[in-house]
Amino acid sequence: MTAVPTVTLNNAVRIPQLGFGTFQIPPEDTRETTLAALAAGYRHIDTAEMYGNEKGVGQAVRDSGLDRDEVFVTSKLDNGAHAHDDALRAFDGTLAALGLDHLDLFLVHWPLPGRGDFVETWRAMEEIYRSGRAKAIGVSNFQPHHLRRLLDGSTVVPAVNQIEVHPYLTQDEVRAFGAEQGIATEAWSPIAQGKVLDDPAIVRIAERVGKSPAQVTLRWHLQRGDIVFPKSSTRERMEENFDLFDFELGAGDMGEISALNRDERTGPDPDRFNG
Structure with missing residues (x-):
């Protein structure tokens, strides 16, 4: 079985850099799909309350035959549960749905600037962290100004910030701010919902190294140091996305892919999205 590199978070928790x-x-479909991912070698599973599929993820983890500490499980707080007590109840609901006694990582899914005070939400997250029922806590879709406000009003620095990142949205400013603060970057929509796979530069590099455009794009993420978790419902594609560790992109390839940035989102703008 291929050993996936890990990233050490700011509280010494280690997270597999490649997940599902x-x-x-x-x-x-979640139980069977997640079981297939675990069988393919993935040991990091990312879900969320709003996906509605935590139960299937938990069933797969329990049914996989793997020890609990072999699988890194992440979930995220529902957008309707940002008030302090609501957040605590929502976390209890997540553990119940998953059928697990702890999470490896729990995230605030969106900052929701027009909905309330995410600093209050974060205080609830800190309580969850101190309880030991989440080994690490973090945020998702936070911009630097959101993070500054959060850091000013909290004691626990987020372990990660999960944001949309791909060659058409390289997020250099957000990633750099996170690095300064010890906040790891996780990349969602890593292939821009497939939009980058026909890009001539990526296709050309893929042909030269003998890999698919998706593999080249995911390898670009890994070499930048980001944590990435592509999604697929087919075993063949799961295995292709996992087959990233027998080649390396040169500095020129990395630069060429990064230069494709056009600040183009596939998902909502965190400064405007309110759930």
Whole structure:
């Protein structure tokens, strides 16, 4: 079995750099799909309350035959649960749905600037962290100004910030701010929902190194130091996305892919999205 590199978070928790995403996987398919991912070698599973499929993820982890500490499980707080007590209840609901006694990582899914005070939400996250029921806590879709406000009003620095990142949205400013603060970057929509796979530069590099455009793009993420979790519902694609560790991109390839940035989002703008 290929050993996936790990990233050490700011509280010494180690997270596999390559994981499996479950966004848009129907609840009725989640158990079997996640079991297939675990069988393919993935040991990091990313879900969220709003995906509605935590139960299937938990069933797969329990049914996989793997020890609990072999699988890194992440979930995220629902957008309707930002008030302090609501956040605590929502976390209890996540553990119940998963059927697990702890999470490896729990994230605030969106900052929701027009909905309330995410600093209050973060205080609830800190309580969850101190309870030991989440080994690490973090945020998702936070911009630097959101993070500054959060850091000014809190004691625990987020372990990660999960943001949209791909060659058409390289997020250099957000990543650099995170690095300064010891906040690891996780990349969602890592291939821009497939939009980058036909890019001539990526196709050309893929042909030269004998890999697919998706593999080249995911390798670009890994070499930048980001944590990435592509999603697929087919075993063949899961295995292709996992086969990233027998080649390396040169500095020229890395620069050429990074130069494709056009600040183009596939998802909502965190400064405007309010759930």
